Amino acid sequence: MRVAGLLGANALIFCIGLGLLPWLGVARSWRQLLSRCGLAYLCGLVLTGILAAHLALVHVSFGWLALVVVAAVSVASGAWRLRATERPVWTRPAWAAVAAVAALAALLVEYTRAFAVAPLNRYDAWAIWALKGHALYAFGWADPAVFAGSEYRFANLDYPLWLPSLEAVDFRAMGAFDTRLLHVQFLLFLVAALAALGTVLAGRVHALVLWPLLGAIAFAPAVFDQLLTAYADLPLALVFAVGVAAAARWLLSDERWALAVATLCFAGVLLTKNEGTLFVAAAFAGLFAAAYRRWRPLLVAAAVDVVVLLPWKLYVRRHHLSDINYSLGDSFDVQHIRGRLGVGPIAFRTLAGEMVDPRQWGLLAVVFLVLLVLAAVTGARALAVYGAATVLLSWLGLSWIYVISRFEYSSYLDSTKERVVASVVLAAAALIPLLATEAWASARGRDRPRSGAAPAA
């Protein structure tokens, strides 16, 4: 019964995303909606999380009723927007795609056996995320007795509520605080992200590049291990990776829907963890550097993301919540920084070691690096600049956090190094097919691989 509740809630979340696609410009006809419906689930998760997180601040609980109402409004308005547009036409799927989907599905079924029995026993999972999810479920909103209570400071109270809000939606759908089935939701994040990534990249890259990339992500040991911990780092990384890929598609093709998807994903990232601000800032810096002539839509996208984050920042300010791990203000504490400058290079090297560890991430980071250089050399410079800036700034920013933190650096680094790099590695991985395709096209002296291409800057 609880499984049915969890899956039912996720089916409604898919419907929310499906109805959202026409509004994002992803689907301008029924035919396009069918071909791009792979984006629906992730977009639904991101939007549902944002709505639930914001409503939690104003004493509104997001349960079955809200799910049904939002799904109905979304589907009806999406259908209205697509009225009298081209209908889908049946085309036989390519055998390679069918085989790849079957292989991925088999792997995910195998993963499900592990996720369905996993215990909730990792510190951050229960002390931060599940605790907040449980409190939202039990109290119906972000009650300051917990969410601003001094006894709960250990739970990183200044972290935004996207993930706990989705957990609370699940608990309401299941009718219980079920710490076992909660893990299945984390596997569903992977399903949503793989489908979204495949859809964002489809049409720009060859299937022979796309499917191995999706497989490499799904098979990456760190993806399995970290999703199973029920920490926020992997959901954050998956949503960020889709946003980075969508922004890259916009960079190459100037398709507005791709920027809209990136904006939505980045909003989800901002509302997941404080580090999300670093990653999104790095991605926008890369976009501005690579496409400075198209600064207007970028500025609008950045403004939308800031506005989405604003209600949470107001709640944080109102309740005087602060980060217990580090303070960006310490960047200007000369005395403190002088004593810890040596930590920077150590953290930078340590994080690099994590990213290229094949037992964690396979060869994703190494392949990205090789293709980045190839793309730069062969003339696909806009994508190379964007990829390099996003990854490098994120990596430098993470390293800086260890410098400004007041914790003993080696313990802090040891306990977090494996997971903080997830967003950097998966963002890099999401760019691999586009880099390969662009480098190949540039090397052969041809135009962009498919129609609809536009100048990069």
Add this chain to the structure above:
Amino acid sequence: MIVGAVEVLPRVERNIARDSKLTAAERSHAAGDRLHLDPRPFDAFAARLSPRARYRVDVPPGAQGPFITRGAVVRAYSAFYFLPAIQVTKPAPLVFHYRFR
């Protein structure tokens, strides 16, 4: 992909073999067991709590860990385990006493 598959598939099987044997009680106290906390005081106190009941935690500081003390860990675990009761710092009618052995 092959590198990942070679590494991850045995891990999946190991996890299934280990976690599928957990009883409901072991699953309920999985986080506390990982921290080597005695589950009995937690269960006994949880039985006295109602939703939104205020309680205080009385625990010695204990040994210092890499980030926080053992006592702070017990407070954190109590906050998680006793929800939807609410932990407070000021005097409360209910007090959870925990001692390290």
